[in-house]
Amino acid sequence: MKVIIVDDEPLARSIVKEYLQKHSELELVQECNDGLEGLKAIQQHQPDLIFLDIQMPKINGFEMLELLDHPPAVIFTTAFDEYAIKAFDAHAIDYLLKPFSQERFDKAIEKLSVQKNTSAEKATRELLETASHSPSQSQRIVVKNGSKIKIIPAQEIFYLEAADDYVKIHTKEGYFLKNKTMNHFEQVLDPQLFVRSHRSYIVNMQQITRIDPYEKDNHIAILRSGAKVPVSRNGYVKLKQVLGL
Amino acid sequence: MSRSPLSVSRFRTIFIGFWLSVTIDGVFVLHWYEPGWDLSVAVIDSIISCVVLFIFCLPLMTTLRYYTPKQKNYANIFIWCVFIVAAWMITIRWLLQLVLGHIERYPEFLNHSLVVRISIGFFLTGCVALAFMIWYTWEEQKEDEIRKQDTEKFTKEAELFKLRQQLQPHFLFNSLNSINALIGTRPEEARKMVQQLSEFLRGTLKKEETQWVSLKEELQYLQLYLDIERVRFGNRLFTIIDSDDTTGQMKLPALLLQPIVENAIKFGLYDTTGDTQIKIIAAADGSNLFLKVENPFDPETSSSNQGTGFGLKSVQRRLYLLFGRNDLLATEAKENIFTTIVKIPQLPVQKS
Numbered sequence: 001m002k003v004i005i006v007d008d009e010p011l012a013r014s015i016v017k018e019y020l021q022k023h024s025e026l027e028l029v030q031e032c033n034d035g036l037e038g039l040k041a042i043q044q045h046q047p048d049l050i051f052l053d054i055q056m057p058k059i060n061g062f063e064m065l066e067l068l069d070h071p072p073a074v075i076f077t078t079a080f081d082e083y084a085i086k087a088f089d090a091h092a093i094d095y096l097l098k099p100f101s102q103e104r105f106d107k108a109i110e111k112l113s114v115q116k117n118t119s120a121e122k123a124t125r126e127l128l129e130t131a132s133h134s135p136s137q138s139q140r141i142v143v144k145n146g147s148k149i150k151i152i153p154a155q156e157i158f159y160l161e162a163a164d165d166y167v168k169i170h171t172k173e174g175y176f177l178k179n180k181t182m183n184h185f186e187q188v189l190d191p192q193l194f195v196r197s198h199r200s201y202i203v204n205m206q207q208i209t210r211i212d213p214y215e216k217d218n219h220i221a222i223l224r225s226g227a228k229v230p231v232s233r234n235g236y237v238k239l240k241q242v243l244g245l
Numbered sequence: 246m247s248r249s250p251l252s253v254s255r256f257r258t259i260f261i262g263f264w265l266s267v268t269i270d271g272v273f274v275l276h277w278y279e280p281g282w283d284l285s286v287a288v289i290d291s292i293i294s295c296v297v298l299f300i301f302c303l304p305l306m307t308t309l310r311y312y313t314p315k316q317k318n319y320a321n322i323f324i325w326c327v328f329i330v331a332a333w334m335i336t337i338r339w340l341l342q343l344v345l346g347h348i349e350r351y352p353e354f355l356n357h358s359l360v361v362r363i364s365i366g367f368f369l370t371g372c373v374a375l376a377f378m379i380w381y382t383w384e385e386q387k388e389d390e391i392r393k394q395d396t397e398k399f400t401k402e403a404e405l406f407k408l409r410q411q412l413q414p415h416f417l418f419n420s421l422n423s424i425n426a427l428i429g430t431r432p433e434e435a436r437k438m439v440q441q442l443s444e445f446l447r448g449t450l451k452k453e454e455t456q457w458v459s460l461k462e463e464l465q466y467l468q469l470y471l472d473i474e475r476v477r478f479g480n481r482l483f484t485i486i487d488s489d490d491t492t493g494q495m496k497l498p499a500l501l502l503q504p505i506v507e508n509a510i511k512f513g514l515y516d517t518t519g520d521t522q523i524k525i526i527a528a529a530d531g532s533n534l535f536l537k538v539e540n541p542f543d544p545e546t547s548s549s550n551q552g553t554g555f556g557l558k559s560v561q562r563r564l565y566l567l568f569g570r571n572d573l574l575a576t577e578a579k580e581n582i583f584t585t586i587v588k589i590p591q592l593p594v595q596k597s
Contacts, residue, residue, distance in 0.1 A: 008515075009419065010479035015426035034518050055415075057516045058546055079418035098422035140546075151546055 002045055005031045006038035006061065007053040007077065012098065016051050016077070019105040026109070035059035036149060039067055047072050049112065054078045059149065062131040063142040067149065071124050073115075075108050087130045091123050129184070138188050141169060143176040150176060154193065158207050159229050160185055162200035170227065195242050197221060197235035205242060249310055250380045267369065268295040279354065286348055290341060297337050298366055301329045302373050309377045322378070326370045333366055334359065413449070416473075417442075423477045438476055445469040452499040460527055460534065461493035463502050470503075471523070474510055478521075482514055485524040492527035495534040497589045498567055504560050505538050505585050512583060513540030534589040542583045557585065 003026045007013045013031050020026055029045045032038040036058045042050065052074050054061040062084075065071045076095040078084055088095045094108050112120075131137065141152045152171060161168040166177045167185060186196050197203045207223040211231060214220040219231035221239075231239065250256040271291030276284060305325055338355065345351050420442050427435035448466045452458075464486055475482045506525065514521050524539040557576065564573045568590055577584045 008518075009423065009477050011423040011426040011477065012419070014430070015422065018426070018429055055515065057518050057543065079422060080414040098418050099425040 001026050001049060002029045002047040003027060003049045003051070004029060004038065004041050004045060004047040005051045006035070006041075006056070006064070007031075007051070008033055008056045009053075012053065012077070015099075016105075019102050022102070022106070023109060033057075035061065035064035038064050039149070042068060042072065049073045049075065051075050051077055054081050054084045059142050059151065060137075062128055062134075062137065065124065066128050066132070067142065067144050071121060073112055073120055074124060075112065083134045084131065087127055087134075090130060091127045093123055093127055132184075132188055138190060141178065143169065143178050145176055152176065154189060155204070155206070157194075157204050158223055158225055158227060159204060160194075160202040172225065192242060195235070195238050197229055197231045197239060199232065201229050201231075201235075203229045203231075203239075205239075211236075211239065248384065249306075250377065251306075256380070263372075264295060264299055268292060271295060279350075282348065282351075286345060286351070289344060293340055293344065294337050294362070294366075297340065298329075298333050298369060301333045301336075302370060305329060305370070305374060306377050309374070309381055322374050326367060326374060329370050330363060330366045334363060337362075417446075419477060420473055427476075434476070438473060441469050441473050445473065456499040457496045458499050459493065460488055460495050460497055460536075463497060463499070464488055464493075464525070467503060467506055467525070470506070471510075474514060478514060481520050483520065483522045485522065485526075487525070488527040492529050492534060495527075495529060495589075495591055497534060497536075498563070501560060501563060501587070501589070502536060502538075505536075505557065505587065508557055509538050509540035509583070509585070512542040516546060517541060517543050532591050534591060536587050536589070538585045538587075540583050541581050542578070544581055560587070 003020065005013045005016050005028065007016070017028060017031075020028055026049065029047060030041045032041050034057045038050070038052070039059075041047075050072055052061045052065070054076065055078070056064075059067075061076065065074065074093075076084070076088060076093065077098060077100070078095060079098040085095070085097075087093075094111055096104060096108055139154050141154065141157070143150050143152065152169060156171050158170045158172070160182070161170065161175075162182050163177070165179060167180050167182060168175045169178060182196070182200065182202065185194070185202055189202070193205055194202050195205060203221055203223070207225070208221050209224055211219050211221050214230075217233050219236050221229040221231050223229060251260065268291050271294060272284075272287045275287035275290055276282075279286075308325075338359070341355055342352065345355075420438070424435050424438050424442070427438065445466070448469070468486070471482065471484050475484075502525075506523070509523050513523055521541055522539075524537070526537040526539075528535040528537070557574065561571070561574050564587070565571055573588045573590075575586045577586075
């Protein structure tokens, strides 16, 4: 079984390496310093198991997993992250709290070999959905643009548009696609900044220059970029609420 | 609950003095009205009237302590006064008749004077009610004010505590994890790190926010923190600390520089890859100490408004509480370098 360690602290990686020596069936193929490196290594090696820290430079552990089409089995290692721990507990996902012992480490690996892969992947998906609601992650969206990773700060989003199974995230650099639902973004993004103006649109309030009437009962929001975003009757009520009118 | 005005000696003196003077005044008026009578008649009449009125006012005073009427309920107080005066009138009429009824022309005088007595009684009751109402309203406002201040102080402290909590446990557990890793391979370094970590934690526990410390002490303490971080991150942290004898002797509030350096570490070390240089530079101009902290940041992942992060907001708040100024902290993000400059006025008299 191939193993990858993703952690930004060299000593934290070395202790995992040390504990791994007891498990000859596990072969360490690469150590990674941050989420982006981890992502590349996982795509390259297709490991069976990763040891993953949460807080890391570039993109964090959750954001890295989100970008994988088929995440491998994960053992999370973290020192102190109230939010992450709540999320793990909520989805019954095993995690190692630093510093951890060899015994605890062995137990986590043992548990993993018993578990079925399919249920693990589902649990991971659910975990990521919960984790994306964390305050630090609602301020940015990480997307894959071809082979490149793009981090979009929330305030740089003009508006979001539903497109079948995807959501189009419009920014000044054009749009990016993310495999999520409109409801997901409506919940994750700051409701004071982003308003669902229409079934298929979420608009950044700070980008609106004016709102014009459009056909009967409907309106249209004109953004600074010149883009026009439809506003339904319901959406108009919500916009007015946020604007305090 | 508000304290009774009678528990305050100044008010008690005024209150007793008020009733005494009313009583004495009563004696004079009665004696002037009918000089033919013995002075004792005027004295007894006045004392009985005043003491009875005082006794009837007691329930009113106690009630106001527990219930301060709102504007629209002032009518209730008026009705109270009417009742008190009526009860008082009936009682003293009976009492005075009993005690002084044998005096010549006194019963007629008593009947004639009823209207005057009612109006004086009403005036006095009104005065007492008013004085107590004003007192209790004032007391309540004072209590509200104190409560508000307490709440604010409490929220602020809780907030600061929470902020410190977010960084410290993360730092602490990760350091312990590093030590755990070192024990197997490099036990000597593990031992050294345990020492450094202990000394650093002891410093954190010892310090109080009101204390002033010399920059030299503070920098020695922060050096421990930076050394630990260097071990954690495998020597990719480089620090430049520039302070001479003059600035080293200058003072700053304890735990003021630390959150700034922690912020620099957070964005400069935790959120970047590769070598990181953190500079702490001290300078002085007469009555001010200037501290400049520089750290790199990743412009791709941390947007500029995050840079003035939560940690620095608490520093800004503390500076305001200490000096009443908002212009002592400045930040700047240029290319990939974030700079924090804090100016610390050197007070002529300082707690050391």
